[in-house]
Amino acid sequence: MPKAKFELLETTCVPLPLENVDTDQIIPARFLSATTKEGFGENLFRDWRYDKSGKKNPDFNLNNPKYSGKVLVAGKNFGCGSSREHAVWAITDYGFRAVVSSFFADIFKNNALNNGLLPIVVPDKFLGDLLELIQKKPETRIKIDLDKQLLTITSTGESIKFEINLFKKECLLKGLDDIDYLLGIKDLIAAFEIKKNALR
């Protein structure tokens, strides 16, 4: 089934200068009882965004009116822990299209790519500088060109190339879906099964 294509993106960013943000923080387990993919955004970072009484925590950057935009910039090892894809659904439902960090947990990265959320890996130094810049100047805009694999800070012109595997890049640019790809090689899978069973 066709998915939304990843177009050029130019936006301000929300900084989350914390390391090892785990998927239990992104979406706590008590919100995982749903049977559809919709509506997780309202509980994104629930226990950091709201206090016990349900009041917004003014110190958390998602609640800070200074910050807005379609890209979340977070410390290293973002998305570690549980495999819950609900974490990605919460981030996209909230309105983010990409997350920038110096590295991502493996399962989170796969989940993100399978949902059109672009995980962008940048060097530690670049990440540190970007986080500092956004906090100093929240109006800072970045441009993401997936085709050229470039992240550019609009005000300074500083640009950095990011890696993404070619297959996933094509999927995101064209809005293709992994399952469609796999269904398209059904015969190859059937032949593999025959060969495998014969070896038993």
Next chain:
Amino acid sequence: MTPKTLFDKIWDEHVVSHIEGGPDVLYIDRHFIHEVTSPQAFNGLKERGIPVLRPGNTVATADHNIPTLNQDLPIREKLSRIQVARLAENCKYYGIDYFGLNHPKNGIVHVVGPELGYTLPGMTIVCGDSHTATHGAFGTIAFGIGTSEVEMVLATQCILQPKPKKMKITVNGNLPGGVTSKDIILYVISQLSTGGATGYFVEYCGSAIEQLSMEARMTVCNMSIEMGARGGLIAPDEITFEYLRQIPSIPGIPDPEKSIARWKTLKSDPDAVFDLELMIDASKITPMITFGTNPGMGMAVDGTIPFPDSKESAASFNKSLDYMGFKSGMKIIGQPIDYIFLGSCTNGRIEDLRAFTQMVQGRKKAHNVTALIVPGSKKVEQQAINEGLVKILNAAGFELRQPGCSSCLAMNEDKIPAGKYAVSTSNRNFEGRQGPGARTLLASPLTAAAAAITGKISDPREFII
């Protein structure tokens, strides 16, 4: 021929095709599903109007979202009840074996799979749960996947996966008394940090690993994900084969001895090259406990909380200690605790219950402690009754609950209240993991038992004669 690691051998044997500049199409032998990460995948199949390709290769159990008391009654929480019912409906519709509540084969997916013989050497195994790494103890490539990938496996028995790098962790020597396989893995994670093995698949080896029982090996492999590893495996050996011989009937394997002859060849070649190697001396490992909010923040139970190792990490590190109510430079041994949790896919097996019971036998639970003792499966529950463990536990002031994931992720009622300290044998000490505001201290079943009888963080070695 180029020497290969065990991981390479199993992976390469399961590659259907390689996509240029992209991932491999990997064939999956065994797929486990549970109620939380599967409903959206089944919805996807329905939207596409396609069947499950190999219903016999998938096995389902309800574990994450279920109560651990009064399982014969309907689940009280509405969304949980709907989610579990949805799994039952989906399994019935697509012809998948399902072990629901009260089924004699019900239990935590990573406890049930191995004990029923669904987990076999040389397999590729996936599940929408990061602790799928557990099954690596049998010499399998087992790893957690997201729900989109669950849908891929249901639809095509394959997933698209980039091949990870390989890491070898060798643990040689003898473990001191009172030190368990949980302490080995907490020690390893504390050395590598919570993200230190990201991008890798680990092979655990060395004399200390070879001496471990299958239950203990599962505890080690289970927590591979807690250092970021895609998974972790251990080459099968006589201990593995003996465990498998004890299973009354292995699904799909009419003659286990014939299969065992084949499984004996599953090992890394002597000259196989790993991308990273780590050597650990088992005799130096002590009972471990975590002091922070990720599993990498661990230390010896009688140790001192360290200071952050860099300016960049200080904000996260200090936020974590604030949450726990601790400070760098302090010791936490002797710290009063409120709860202990024995259970989960990490330490909810019969050996864990035996170890805990042995330590509390003839002693009494401390008054200030609430204990949650949760077997990993119906089978473990039955064994605990048959072996007389429950009687001993009751005499010491403990009660055995019914199987499920329980307080490990607190999706059900088994929550630790805000601000309370819990010594927990589970796998994650993330903020709020055991309930909003709960403070989790990860440790072994022995350390949990010592805390349960003293009411404070204690060194289990003091209780071993």
